[in-house]
Amino acid sequence: MDRAPGPSARLKLTLSYAGFVMVAGALLLAAVWVFLNRVPHPGLIFEPDYRLAVVRTFAPTAIAVLTFLLVFGLVGGWILAGRMLAPLTRITDATRLATDGSLSHRIRLPGRKDEFRELADAFDTMLARLEAHIAEQQRFAANASHELRTPLAISKTLLDVARTGPNHATGEIIDRLHTVNTRAIDLTEALLLLSRAGQRSFTRERVDLSLMAEEATETLLSLAEKNGVTIETSGEITPTIGSPALLLQLTTNLVHNAIVHNLPAQGTVWVSTGVRPRTVVLTVENTGRSITPQLASTLTEPFQRGTERVRTDHAGVGLGLAIVRTITQAHDGTLTLTPRAGGGMRITVELPAVSPHTDR
Known part of the structure; x- marks a missing residue:
């Protein structure tokens, strides 16, 4: 499916972490501001306009703190998001390999059980079953080709004998051809039945x-x-x-x-x-x-x-x-x-x- 490009999950998580830190910092500063307005600061209590004095003293510190929190949130969020999404990157790489036809690759994500490791283990199980299924289908195709080739080869030989050896008993050759043809038909019908049952295309x-x-x-x-x-x-x-x-x-x-x-x-x-x-x-x-x-x-x-x-x-x-x-x-x-x-x-x-x- 073709999709329009968008921001990566790591960038989204980084912005989410930074936004959360900024909101938490703003709430903390708001609490300090309320506290300063309700409890007079000893150094500013004799100022003519106490509230304006509090703003002049508090604003630079608040701006510096918010700037620090923003930088800290972005850098820390980027690092944390990278660590959190590292297992997802391995799963994505394994998916691409499987898409390219490499079914023998396994994620084998280390560590204790969590959501990412459950996803990786489920994907490894799916790859193992898919690899076994494809290998079985390949063996089946090879065996089916061999089994079908045998009656066809016998039929060709019998027809060659009938064409080059007019003294051969025609009735005997026809009987043998009938037997070989019946076996080929039985094999074909069995293959069709096997396919139908495997597809579950039947009424229950x-x-x-x-x-x-x-x-x-x-x-x-x-x-x-x-x-x-x-x-x-x-x-x-x-x-x-x-x-x-x-x-x-x-x-x-x-x-x-x-x-x-x-x-x-x-x-x-x-x-x-x-x-x-x-x-x-x-x-x-x-x-x-x-x-x-x-x-x-x-x-x-x-x-x-x-x-x-x-x-x-x-x-x-x-x-x-x-x-x-x-x-x-x-x-x-x-x-x-x-x-x-x-x-x-x-x-x-x-x-x-x-x-x-x-x-x-």
Whole structure:
């Protein structure tokens, strides 16, 4: 925003300090003047015009005192204002660096807690989060480019084979192209969903997470049976506020992830919902290979995969848990991933609860 130039804050504070000192001095001199008029001065009591004599004696001293106070107020105010505004100068310099793209700089204002240091600490926290967010977006863009480039490269290779090798089975090439194209479409749709959830551009309404869990389980039941995985559901009504479509996508991703990352045979998935004092909870657990806490902490990053899937024909695009995390954050919730002692994972989504009698 373009603004007209004006006096600096330091000059304003200096003039304020000097003005305050001048007013205080004038009030003090006025008090002395009243005192001299009410209590006769021994050296002037025999003057014919006592009041005029008091003025002649008092005026030079008053002028000298006010002049001194003015100079003292200006000089002292300038120094004090500079010391008081020094932290603000550091904050301004850091802001300019951040505007120029340097997000690694931190103010780290020393000293005890006060308003300036609270502002500096809040700004440092904002810079840290912004730097982490941008770094995450850069990694995401690089990974997305790599993931999208792979099916495109495969499609190009298949088309080259079909063009240069007429003896190749056309039906086989078409089937492979269809598979590759389907994966590219799924990846693109997942990226769009991730972007939509991150922007929070959705209508909020009352949602029962237990119904979302029931619908997701029914949808994926055939996949679970095909992979030899048993799904067990339990819980109670869990009302929250959010997007039904996004929360269904969240639940579906969790159940799908629990099915495909499971034991080769006789695996189990547990889906449960519950109510806490101020939140509702959706928990999805599964059997499977052992996962370290270090690996679990990275699984919500885009294109991160923890273990091999039971079946490759249902391999996702590596955005399942990343979408879950984004949808959870967009609904002001928390996502927790905990490895199970016997193998597999426990994933908990906690969202703000609403009263069962509340419509909005």
